[in-house]
Amino acid sequence: MRERFQQDKRVDSEWLRTNFPCMMACPAGTDAGRYVALIAEGRYEEAYRYARDPNPLASVCGRVCAHPCETACRRGAIDRPVAIRALKRFLTERYGPESRNPLPANTCKVPKQAGKIAIVGSGPVGLTAAHDLALLGYSVTIFEAAPVAGGMLNLGIPEYRLPRSVVEAQLREILAAGDVTLRLNCAAGRDFTIAQLREQGFAAMVIAVGAHQSRDLAIPGADLDGVHKGIDFLLNVNLGYRFEIGGKVAVIGGGSVAMDVARSALRASALAAREMADVSLSALRLGAREVTIIYRRRRDQMRAAREEIQELEVEGVSVLEGRTPVRVLGRAGKVVGLETTDASGETQIITCDTVILAIGQEARLDFLKPEDGVGVNPGGLIAVNPESLMTSAPGVFAGGDCVFGPRLIIDSVGDGKRIALGIDAYLSGRVPAEPEIEVEILSRHRMFSSYMEIPRQTIPTLALERRTGITEVELVFDEETARLEAQRCLHCWVNTVFEGSEEDGSRCTLCGGCADVCPESCIQLVPLERIEFPLEALGAMQSESSLFRVELDDVATSELGTITGTALLKDETRCIRCGLCAERCPVGVITMEAWSLRPAAVLAGARN
Numbered sequence: 001m002r003e004r005f006q007q008d009k010r011v012d013s014e015w016l017r018t019n020f021p022c023m024m025a026c027p028a029g030t031d032a033g034r035y036v037a038l039i040a041e042g043r044y045e046e047a048y049r050y051a052r053d054p055n056p057l058a059s060v061c062g063r064v065c066a067h068p069c070e071t072a073c074r075r076g077a078i079d080r081p082v083a084i085r086a087l088k089r090f091l092t093e094r095y096g097p098e099s100r101n102p103l104p105a106n107t108c109k110v111p112k113q114a115g116k117i118a119i120v121g122s123g124p125v126g127l128t129a130a131h132d133l134a135l136l137g138y139s140v141t142i143f144e145a146a147p148v149a150g151g152m153l154n155l156g157i158p159e160y161r162l163p164r165s166v167v168e169a170q171l172r173e174i175l176a177a178g179d180v181t182l183r184l185n186c187a188a189g190r191d192f193t194i195a196q197l198r199e200q201g202f203a204a205m206v207i208a209v210g211a212h213q214s215r216d217l218a219i220p221g222a223d224l225d226g227v228h229k230g231i232d233f234l235l236n237v238n239l240g241y242r243f244e245i246g247g248k249v250a251v252i253g254g255g256s257v258a259m260d261v262a263r264s265a266l267r268a269s270a271l272a273a274r275e276m277a278d279v280s281l282s283a284l285r286l287g288a289r290e291v292t293i294i295y296r297r298r299r300d301q302m303r304a305a306r307e308e309i310q311e312l313e314v315e316g317v318s319v320l321e322g323r324t325p326v327r328v329l330g331r332a333g334k335v336v337g338l339e340t341t342d343a344s345g346e347t348q349i350i351t352c353d354t355v356i357l358a359i360g361q362e363a364r365l366d367f368l369k370p371e372d373g374v375g376v377n378p379g380g381l382i383a384v385n386p387e388s389l390m391t392s393a394p395g396v397f398a399g400g401d402c403v404f405g406p407r408l409i410i411d412s413v414g415d416g417k418r419i420a421l422g423i424d425a426y427l428s429g430r431v432p433a434e435p436e437i438e439v440e441i442l443s444r445h446r447m448f449s450s451y452m453e454i455p456r457q458t459i460p461t462l463a464l465e466r467r468t469g470i471t472e473v474e475l476v477f478d479e480e481t482a483r484l485e486a487q488r489c490l491h492c493w494v495n496t497v498f499e500g501s502e503e504d505g506s507r508c509t510l511c512g513g514c515a516d517v518c519p520e521s522c523i524q525l526v527p528l529e530r531i532e533f534p535l536e537a538l539g540a541m542q543s544e545s546s547l548f549r550v551e552l553d554d555v556a557t558s559e560l561g562t563i564t565g566t567a568l569l570k571d572e573t574r575c576i577r578c579g580l581c582a583e584r585c586p587v588g589v590i591t592m593e594a595w596s597l598r599p600a601a602v603l604a605g606a607r608n
Contacts, residue, residue: 018572019492019595022084025072027414028055028128031596032069032084033493039087040448040486048095048103051088056131056177057124057413059096059170060153062089063474064162066305066408074573075490080456082488083477090482097169106135108178113137115203115427120188123151124409125208125400127174128416129423134178136424141202142180145187148239151210153409155235159470189367194374194396204395204423207374207382208416211361211401217252221328222357226335230358246353247289250338252325253358291317292350294340296324307459311473314464323348328355363402372396381405388422389415397422435597445494445579445592448487452576457485491577497593498568507553508589510566514581522574523581526567533560 017024022032031050038047052058065085073081095103117133119126122144130140148154150167175182186192188209197205214229216222226246230253236242293312295302299321302309312319322342329337329349338350363381368374373393375383382398384391389399399415401407421432460475467473477485498508515523541548542557555563582590 015572019495020597021072021074021492022069023493023597025068027068027408027411028417029414029597030054030069031493032088033489033491034596035091036082036084036087036486036489037491039090040483040489042483044091044094045103048091051091052096052103053106054417055410055413056128056174057153057170057409058088059092059098059166060124060162061085061410061413062092062096063166064157065410068408068410074492075488077573078452078576083456083459083485086459086477087482087486090477090479093476097173098163098166102173105173106177108135108137110135110137112139112179113424113428115139116141116201117204117206117423118143118197118200118202119206119208121145121151121206121208121210121400122149122171122182123153123208123210123400124412125210125416125419126151126206127171128413129206129208129397129399129419130180130416131174131177132417132420133423134174134180136420137178138423138427139179140181142182143186143188143192144182144184145190145209147185149182149184151208152212155212155238156231158234158238160467160473163470163472187367193367193369194372194393195369203427204397206419206423207391207396207398207402208400208412209363209365209402211363211406213362213364214357215360215362217325217357217359219325219327221330221335224328224330224335224355225333226330226353227328227355227357230356231361233356245356246335248352249291249354249356250350250352251291251293251356251358252338253293253295290352292352293317293319294323294325294338294350295319295321298322311461315467320350361401361406365402374398379405388425389419390422390426395426438596438598440594440596442494442592442594445577445582447491447576447578451487454484454488456488457481491594493596494577494592494594495572496570496575496577496579496581497591498570498589499591507587508568509587510568511586513584513586514568514590517580517584519578519580520574520576522571524569526569528560528563528565528567531567531569 020033023029026032031054035047035050038044038050051062055061062085065088067085069084070076070081073084075081093099095101097105113136116139117130119130119140119142122142126142126144127150130142133140142149144151146155149171153162153167154164171182174180188194194205212231212235214231216229221227228245230251299309299319302319309319320340323340324342325338325340326347327339328335329339335353335355336351338352338355340348340350342348365376365380365382368376368382373391374396375392377383382391382403384398384403388397389403390397397419399419400412403415404411424430425432457477460477460481462471462473462475510525512525515521515525538557538560541552541560545552545557548557555565577592579592582592
């Protein structure tokens with residue numbers, strides 16, 4: 001039995017980040033732990049809503065998200081993280097727009113808002129912003145330069161990783177969210193300008209053009225016949241155009257991207273690594289007999305997901321690490337090899353007839369004119385307010401790769417959501433409400449039997465001999481496997497609370513039973529004289545006294561370090577939420593409480 005109620009309960013933001021790691025790691029704010037736990041209980045429709053509601057690209061992310069939530073998953077510190085992305089796909093395969101029995105998507109239920117919005121680019125940023133703005137009641141027009149919508153979802157990611165039918169189904173769902181119009185083959189600078197959009201009455205604009213221009217590699221021979229840019233290669237392949245390559249392909253990738261901040265450089269390097277994987281596997285499917293990746297760093301420094309690198313090797317792609325390309329060799333104007341060196345200067349020549357450069361991407365912003373007032377920083381990226389993502393031009397917002405450099409799809413989804421809120425605030429004056437904390441007291445908390453002994457389940461893949469053409473390689477969990485994997489979740493949103501009850505006056509008796517029964521030894525009884533209280537910690541506790549009411553338990557901050565007594569300390573990062581301490585407590589001081597963050601009211605009110 002559960003008792004649900006809301007409290008105005010203040011908590012430290014750092015504590016929240018520690019205890020909601022998967023949710024806090026998701027730029028879209030998806031409560032991954034909740035939908036994983038609901039899968040374990042077999043409550044699939046409810047789980048799908050948790051996965052889909054904050055993320056209009058849930059079906060896409062279930063297949064190709066780089067899953068920062070898994071990187072943050074606390075289970076990974078014990079053995080391996082929960083397969084969150086694969087579990088999301090399990091849900092979208094059942095109820096997403098690509099499924100046979102899709103659940104109705106959220107649509108606009110609020111009065112139409114004044115002001116129409118123009119979005120330049122239909123990639124993850126543009127589609128997400130359009131979706132959330134439509135739910136808020138705005139009229140949105142998306143301008144896309146390509147003959148298909150989706151940006152790099154359609155033009156960059158190979159179909160064996162992300163089927164076009166999934167992208168199209170997701171797109172249809174977003175266009176049906178409200179008053180959204182899509183205009184294809186409409187390129188900024190060629191068919192319209194920012195100034196013309198203003199003249200047409202658009203009250204706000206979103207620049208979401210991505211970074212579709214490959215960087216050059218300035219080495220001798222780079223202009224030979226047979227040298228191609230990775231993005232051009234993928235665009236042609238994904239649009240179905242004929243693209244000639246030879247039998248031996250060398251893919252050059254990795255390294256830093258010339259951006260003005262380390263984070264942009266690292267993200268660009270990460271995308272280059274993922275792009276290398278896509279280019280190499282596509283090359284094999286076009287008939288290449290031998291594909292080699294040349295990477296100037298160590299293999300463990302590649303920013304591609306580990307599973308992508310493993311799939312490369314399973315399918316026969318070689319990785320040559322620690323080698324830097326210095327010259328493309330040619331004969332009669334055509335590529336015949338690639339000369340590389342290692343850190344010691346030793347030379348190695350790789351025989352090949354095609355070289356594909358996948359060394360990063362940059363945005364093409366030549367459509368911006370001085371009269372537009374949109375500032376561009378020295379790194380060639382659009383400058384924005386870091387909070388609202390509005391550019392130096394009032395009412396013009398920007399996000400994604402053209403602002404931050406190549407980054408993850410889910411980062412772009414997060415940008416689109418921030419932009420939608422920023423535009424609403426700009427046009428209406430409404431300030432987005434902070435998420436509300438909801439507390440649920442669990443009168444009986446139980447984890448699944450042997451949940452700590454369940455190993456991570458292997459995500460199924462297509463047999464090697466069947467991997468041809470555009471056939472999707474990664475498959476979906478069956479129900480039994482999905483539920484087993486979901487049972488591994490540690491329920492990080494459930495917390496052991498040592499508050500007691502003001503009604504019955506219960507207080508901790510320092511019996512030590514909770515410490516004795518804890519299987520992870522994360523609870524200790526420590527004499528106060530053994531605890532150091534730095535001045536900055538004391539200052540924070542005094543200035544934010546409401547956050548430490550329970551912890552101090554009627555002890556004045558000024559007394560810490562001088563009084564004697566005993567403190568009960570708990571290491572939250574080691575807790576596995578077994579609940580044994582709450583069961584063991586003889587005076588009922590310890591309770592198990594579930595915490596959740598309700599979405600900002602401005603968007604919550606716009607949804608079903």
